[in-house]
Amino acid sequence: xxxxxxGIVAPQVARFDKALSFSDGPTLPNYELVYETYGxxxxxxxxxxxICHALSGHHHAAGRxxxxxxxxxWWDACIGPGKPIDTRRFFVVSLNNLGGCHGSTGPxxxxxxxxxxxxxxxxxxxxxDWVDAQAQLADHLGIDCWAAVIGGSLGGMQAMSWSxxxxxxxxxxxxxxxxxKLSAQNIAxxxxxxxxxLSDPNYAEGYYLRGSQRPTQGLALARMVGHxxxxxxxAMASRFGRELQEQGETEAANSAPEFQVESYLxxxxxxxxxxxxxxxxxxxxxxxxxxxxxxxxGDDVVEAFRQAQCEFLxxxxxxxxxxxxxxxxxxxxxxxxxxxxxxxAEIAADEGHDAFLLPIARYLAVFxxxxxxxxx
Amino acid sequence: xxxxxxGIVAPQVARFDKALSFSDGPTLPNYELVYETYGxxxxxxxxxxxICHALSGHHHAAGRxxxxxxxxxWWDACIGPGKPIDTRRFFVVSLNNLGGCHGSTGPxxxxxxxxxxxxxxxxxxxxxDWVDAQAQLADHLGIDCWAAVIGGSLGGMQAMSWSxxxxxxxxxxxxxxxxxKLSAQNIAxxxxxxxxxLSDPNYAEGYYLRGSQRPTQGLALARMVGHxxxxxxxAMASRFGRELQEQGETEAANSAPEFQVESYLxxxxxxxxxxxxxxxxxxxxxxxxxxxxxxxxGDDVVEAFRQAQCEFLxxxxxxxxxxxxxxxxxxxxxxxxxxxxxxxAEIAADEGHDAFLLPIARYLAVFxxxxxxxxx
Numbered sequence: 001x002x003x004x005x006x007g008i009v010a011p012q013v014a015r016f017d018k019a020l021s022f023s024d025g026p027t028l029p030n031y032e033l034v035y036e037t038y039g040x041x042x043x044x045x046x047x048x049x050x051i052c053h054a055l056s057g058h059h060h061a062a063g064r065x066x067x068x069x070x071x072x073x074w075w076d077a078c079i080g081p082g083k084p085i086d087t088r089r090f091f092v093v094s095l096n097n098l099g100g101c102h103g104s105t106g107p108x109x110x111x112x113x114x115x116x117x118x119x120x121x122x123x124x125x126x127x128x129d130w131v132d133a134q135a136q137l138a139d140h141l142g143i144d145c146w147a148a149v150i151g152g153s154l155g156g157m158q159a160m161s162w163s164x165x166x167x168x169x170x171x172x173x174x175x176x177x178x179x180x181k182l183s184a185q186n187i188a189x190x191x192x193x194x195x196x197x198l199s200d201p202n203y204a205e206g207y208y209l210r211g212s213q214r215p216t217q218g219l220a221l222a223r224m225v226g227h228x229x230x231x232x233x234x235a236m237a238s239r240f241g242r243e244l245q246e247q248g249e250t251e252a253a254n255s256a257p258e259f260q261v262e263s264y265l266x267x268x269x270x271x272x273x274x275x276x277x278x279x280x281x282x283x284x285x286x287x288x289x290x291x292x293x294x295x296x297x298g299d300d301v302v303e304a305f306r307q308a309q310c311e312f313l314x315x316x317x318x319x320x321x322x323x324x325x326x327x328x329x330x331x332x333x334x335x336x337x338x339x340x341x342x343x344x345a346e347i348a349a350d351e352g353h354d355a356f357l358l359p360i361a362r363y364l365a366v367f368x369x370x371x372x373x374x375x376x
Numbered sequence: 377x378x379x380x381x382x383g384i385v386a387p388q389v390a391r392f393d394k395a396l397s398f399s400d401g402p403t404l405p406n407y408e409l410v411y412e413t414y415g416x417x418x419x420x421x422x423x424x425x426x427i428c429h430a431l432s433g434h435h436h437a438a439g440r441x442x443x444x445x446x447x448x449x450w451w452d453a454c455i456g457p458g459k460p461i462d463t464r465r466f467f468v469v470s471l472n473n474l475g476g477c478h479g480s481t482g483p484x485x486x487x488x489x490x491x492x493x494x495x496x497x498x499x500x501x502x503x504x505d506w507v508d509a510q511a512q513l514a515d516h517l518g519i520d521c522w523a524a525v526i527g528g529s530l531g532g533m534q535a536m537s538w539s540x541x542x543x544x545x546x547x548x549x550x551x552x553x554x555x556x557k558l559s560a561q562n563i564a565x566x567x568x569x570x571x572x573x574l575s576d577p578n579y580a581e582g583y584y585l586r587g588s589q590r591p592t593q594g595l596a597l598a599r600m601v602g603h604x605x606x607x608x609x610x611a612m613a614s615r616f617g618r619e620l621q622e623q624g625e626t627e628a629a630n631s632a633p634e635f636q637v638e639s640y641l642x643x644x645x646x647x648x649x650x651x652x653x654x655x656x657x658x659x660x661x662x663x664x665x666x667x668x669x670x671x672x673x674g675d676d677v678v679e680a681f682r683q684a685q686c687e688f689l690x691x692x693x694x695x696x697x698x699x700x701x702x703x704x705x706x707x708x709x710x711x712x713x714x715x716x717x718x719x720x721a722e723i724a725a726d727e728g729h730d731a732f733l734l735p736i737a738r739y740l741a742v743f744x745x746x747x748x749x750x751x752x
């Protein structure tokens with residue numbers, strides 16, 4: 001373990017016996033949230049930072065679960081001693097959202113009403129429902145007000161939602177590579193991913209947990225779509241170009257990959273498809289599609305942000321074409337019009353949407369400089 | 377029929393009993409090409425124009441097959457009396473390429489060696505093989521030299537290949553929304569489309585014609601991927617925005633489309649999947665992936681274009697992100713460096729890659745002006 005790692009971490013589980021009503025109707029009678037914390041909560045509980053995860057993310061954002069763990073948490077680049085989200089100053093909380101498949105109550109959990117896994121019957125949450133559950137977790141941890149709520153992509157949507165829904169419980173809102181709502185193109189890509197899952201015969205109308213088959217082909221395909229759209233054309237070009245695979249040259253009627261990029265995508269898709277739950281993937285993409293920050297405010301983003309009382313940092317990446325800098329600038333413009341304090345940086349990066357996960361020097365520097373001036 | 381239509385047209389079939397050797401080895405002992413012609417071949421056979429189709433295209437480029445035909449050919453916007461490819465001046469030839477599923481010899485044709493459909497055993501053609509077959513068709517029609525060879529997208533690759541492979545048989549080469557080779561991102565999208573087909577259980581390793589099932593789900597999904605990437609973000613936004621479907625609002629665990637864009641994509645995918653052959657789709661995307669104009673010339677595009685003797689028109693569309701204007705400018709720069717005469721226009725259009733099929737005023741004007749100065 002290096003000195004900038006949070007070291008060995010262990011997930012914890014919080015159980016809530018209070019019912020949670022979802023925006024679209026159904027109520028969860030009780031639920032569990034799995035989470036990790038890094039750093040120490042100070043005496044005044046003023047140094048809490050909440051990390052909101054994206055589509056396929058989870059609670060394990062930093063450190064390792066054992067000394068043998070090959071990979072650290074998904075945002076280890078940004079969380080740890082001396083990193084932007086500095087665990088020497090902040091008490092960092094990272095959870096798995098409701099509907100997830102990493103320990104929080106979701107489609108793979110048992111539905112108490114039936115004694116079977118929820119499967120496709122798990123209630124569809126909205127971003128706002130996740131935020132409500134996160135507020136319950138804050139209560140559980142004794143945190144009245146977060147020093148900052150931070151998220152990238154779908155996580156950025158949760159952070160923005162916090163600023164409107166619990167304006168007195170958040171002092172800084174950090175929104176990375178996000179948008180106030182998806183574009184039609186983004187929805188279309190998500191729809192393709194969902195179709196891939198739904199048309200896999202092993203999906204079995206969502207009840208695949210009753211049998212031994214899993215819709216891995218569909219889920220792999222869904223992940224491949226995501227993967228291509230999260231990378232920039234340039235990033236793919238520099239990583240793979242048009243390099244051919246060593247074997248399996250050019251046989252007709254052959255399904256072997258020819259180009260390295262094909263083999264890489266298949267590997268990524270296949271890895272993901274055995275580690276993730278298909279119903280969770282459907283549910284997460286639906287929540288992403290449905291999020292529309294301004295909709296409850298007469299479709300007026302400025303009016304929406306007038307609810308907020310915190311300060312904002314908005315970050316985007318030059319080659320991100322799924323959540324382009326233009327979408328971040330819409331957020332910034334609306335915040336300025338709503339007279340909210342906002343800092344903005346567009347980071348030059350070749351890696352597309354995925355850049356928000358990577359240790360890009362200027363990104364880390366801007367992120368770090370902002371959080372250093374957050375008082376605790 | 378309006379005065380700018382070629383009117384009622386009928387496909388013709390040319391049979392070739394001369395074997396055709398494919399670049400990657402296999403030989404077709406004989407083959408048929410289905411084609412249409414519009415206009416009249418002049419006495420000196422100097423007014424022939426060849427149309428090369430793109431991924432899912434075919435020979436029916438203009439006019440209608442009957443008075444009741446609801447839709448004209450796929451490039452009716454550009455072909456006809458008074459249109460850019462003016463049938464009062466030119467004799468226009470449009471064919472279905474080898475491996476197609478609209479009448480030319482392809483995976484759905486009978487393999488004489490087995491008495492069964494070729495299916496997945498149909499030899500994989502390269503763009504160059506299509507061009508060779510097109511040259512046979514030119515011989516058959518008595519055309520020594522085309523006034524112009526014209527194509528968009530994959531068709532543009534064929535047009536460029538003509539200029540290198542048969543430099544003395546082409547006077548003008550019109551390359552629309554194309555590239556000298558695909559990028560890794562483009563290959564990745566094609567790989568996703570192929571995966572969708574290959575992982576459909578009804579694909580049956582390509583032998584689906586032996587049974588009654590077709591891999592329509594996989595093919596629909598493949599088409600959806602294509603469709604999203606051929607449209608621009610702006611085009612999708614203005615056409616669909618985030619409009620919800622009238623019914624099927626927001627039920628959990630529901631596979632009904634919520635947004636209009638979802639319903640549109642499913643409709644497009646479903647229409648296509650019953651009208652197109654899956655093996656043809658695989659074969660066409662492979663040919664697209666493998667095309668690399670400069671590869672036989674030491675990866676030097678300038679050296680490649682030194683083989684050409686014709687004049688060039690290169691066109692691109694501002695919001696086309698699969699074959700972006702930057703890729704067209706690479707072609708233009710190489711032609712300039714190779715000292716070939718070239719005209720170039722980037723057309724402002726919201727419709728992405730699909731723009732090349734649409735009647736966009738400046739596009740038609742530039743196209744028309746160029747072809748008017750082609751002598752016949």
